[in-house]
Amino acid sequence: RKPPGPRGLPVIGNLHQLKEPLHEYFWRLSKKYGPLFYMKLGSRPVLVANSSRMAQEILKIQDIIFCSRPAILSFRKISYELLDIALSPYSEYWREMRKVCTLHLLSAKRVQSFRPIREDEVSRMVQKITLKASSFETINLTEMITFLTSTIICRVAFGKRYEQGSDESKRFNRLIHEFQTAVSDFYFTDYFPLIGWLDKITGKIANLDRICKEWDSFYQQIIDEHLDPDRSKSRDGDVIDILLQLREEELGTSFRLDMDHIKAVLMNVYFASTDTIATTTTWIMTSLIKNPVVMKKAQEEIRALLSQRKKEMVEEEDIMAVGLPYLNAVIKEAMRKYMTLPLLVPRETREKCTIDGFEIPAKTLVYVNVWAVANDPVIWENPEDFMPERFLEDDRRISMDLKGQDFELMPFGAGRRGCPGITMALATVQLALANFLYLFDWDVPDGMKKEDIDTECAPGMTSHKKNPLRVVAKKHTYSDVIM
Numbered sequence: 254r255k256p257p258g259p260r261g262l263p264v265i266g267n268l269h270q271l272k273e274p275l276h277e278y279f280w281r282l283s284k285k286y287g288p289l290f291y292m293k294l295g296s297r298p299v300l301v302a303n304s305s306r307m308a309q310e311i312l313k314i315q316d317i318i319f320c321s322r323p324a325i326l327s328f329r330k331i332s333y334e335l336l337d338i339a340l341s342p343y344s345e346y347w348r349e350m351r352k353v354c355t356l357h358l359l360s361a362k363r364v365q366s367f368r369p370i371r372e373d374e375v376s377r378m379v380q381k382i383t384l385k386a387s388s389f390e391t392i393n394l395t396e397m398i399t400f401l402t403s404t405i406i407c408r409v410a411f412g413k414r415y416e417q418g419s420d421e422s423k424r425f426n427r428l429i430h431e432f433q434t435a436v437s438d439f440y441f442t443d444y445f446p447l448i449g450w451l452d453k454i455t456g457k458i459a460n461l462d463r464i465c466k467e468w469d470s471f472y473q474q475i476i477d478e479h480l481d482p483d484r485s486k487s488r489d490g491d492v493i494d495i496l497l498q499l500r501e502e503e504l505g506t507s508f509r510l511d512m513d514h515i516k517a518v519l520m521n522v523y524f525a526s527t528d529t530i531a532t533t534t535t536w537i538m539t540s541l542i543k544n545p546v547v548m549k550k551a552q553e554e555i556r557a558l559l560s561q562r563k564k565e566m567v568e569e570e571d572i573m574a575v576g577l578p579y580l581n582a583v584i585k586e587a588m589r590k591y592m593t594l595p596l597l598v599p600r601e602t603r604e605k606c607t608i609d610g611f612e613i614p615a616k617t618l619v620y621v622n623v624w625a626v627a628n629d630p631v632i633w634e635n636p637e638d639f640m641p642e643r644f645l646e647d648d649r650r651i652s653m654d655l656k657g658q659d660f661e662l663m664p665f666g667a668g669r670r671g672c673p674g675i676t677m678a679l680a681t682v683q684l685a686l687a688n689f690l691y692l693f694d695w696d697v698p699d700g701m702k703k704e705d706i707d708t709e710c711a712p713g714m715t716s717h718k719k720n721p722l723r724v725v726a727k728k729h730t731y732s733d734v735i736m
């Protein structure tokens with residue numbers, strides 16, 4: 254007995270019915286077919302979960318069955334045949350690789366060691382905004398935030414900094430853009446294996462191969478630079494330094510770290526971080542600018558707590574010292590309303606199983622619609638309102654965090670495949686926001702109303718804000734602060 258679902262056509266199944274944004278489309282379907290529904294995309298069976306109870310069933314109770322990933326064509330190509338963490342199917346290899354990365358690259362101590370990079374880049378961004386503020390220039394905040402996160406992660410991962418507008422930076426941005434487009438493209442191989450050869454004829458495979466080759470030579474070039482004995486490196490080293498060091502060590506794993514492993518991990522660190530952190534920060538600022546009362550409260554909190562410290566800019570130790578509960582509630586509320594990965598990263602069943610009395614075949618593609626759960630009116634009062642207070646005043650939600658323990662709010666996923674980068678992500682988001690709010694007052698450009706700021710999502714796995722967030726900033730003056 255399969256779960257209910259929309260009727261499809263022979264051969265193509267429901268492929269022709271899909272509508273972007275996919276999470277909203279799935280939410281509408283769940284009204285008709287219930288919290289768990291089934292469809293077919295070509296020859297691939299697909300299960301979609303849309304309620305907190307079903308999410309808990311998949312991500313916790315039966316996590317061991319639902320914790321693999323589909324080996325789709327683009328995932329295989331970009332990850333050196335699934336040698337990374339995020340796209341690798343569940344296996345002994347994935348368990349060992351994830352352990353190596355969480356222990357050596359993403360531990361709290363390691364994230365802390367990258368603090369000077371985050372603070373330096375935020376400080377550079379503050380200077381740029383200050384300049385634009387002094388000439389009343391409209392700021393494309395989406396672009397600025399994207400540049401900030403990309404630069405932070407480039408320095409953390411590759412030990413490289415690209416100046417905005419430089420030739421190197423333009424080449425790098427082109428590579429990123431081509432990579433993202435090719436990864437989210439449609440390939441017959443994934444849904445109609447029998448006619449997968451069409452991907453060859455249309456040149457899509459050659460294009461994907463070309464992009465992967467360009468990335469490979471990019472990784473190789475920076476790895477070679479790191480191997481140069483004359484290179485001066487920072488005290489703690491970047492991700493490449495750490496991985497090259499690990500290559501020399503006995504890791505207790507069934508594999509030895511070689512160049513392809515290192516390149517696959519670099520791909521993961523860069524692409525799992527940059528886009529997600531930038532999208533999250535952009536949605537938070539969008540929410541604040543659309544809700545000036547909340548913005549004012551968040552600014553009052555940070556200004557009251559930090560202005561006695563007479564700081565030119567907020568540093569991470571200030572945030573740790575004062576806690577900023579209201580700002581944290583703002584982050585949770587924005588991540589609830591505008592989920593960055595609304596369907597997580599797709600999962601795949603490892604074997605045949607039963608869920609809620611329905612039979613699910615092995616190798617079913619599984620989407621957990623965490624956006625639908627976080628906006629479910631049965632769970633959340635007035636979910637369409639932006640109300641950080643719900644995390645401070647409602648007893649049930651005060652202790653709620655984002656670590657995947659609570660199946661009503663899971664922006665970082667949950668279970669074995671939950672995001673291992675949460676500490677790095679939140680450290681960056683908090684630092685950028687704290688400075689935005691402490692140092693500047695924000696408004697919409699002349700002739701615009703806050704209602705004019707749209708909240709449309711661009712298509713794709715990451716729910717980007719479709720149109721850039723354009724704003725004006727005014728430097729906030731503190732009479733007793735040395736600026």
Ligand code: HEM
Binds near residue numbers: 522597668671674
């Ligand atoms: C605000 C920023 C971020 C958000 C919203 C986010 C969200 C997510 C989500 C939803 C997943 C899928 C979880 C699941 O399937 O249950 C994931 C996986 C992952 N994330 Fe993040 N992430 C963020 C930042 C980062 C950062 C900074 C890193 C650091 C490298 C990172 C590394 C990863 C990796 C490696 C996985 C795959 C885990 C696995 O399959 O075992 N993420 N992330």
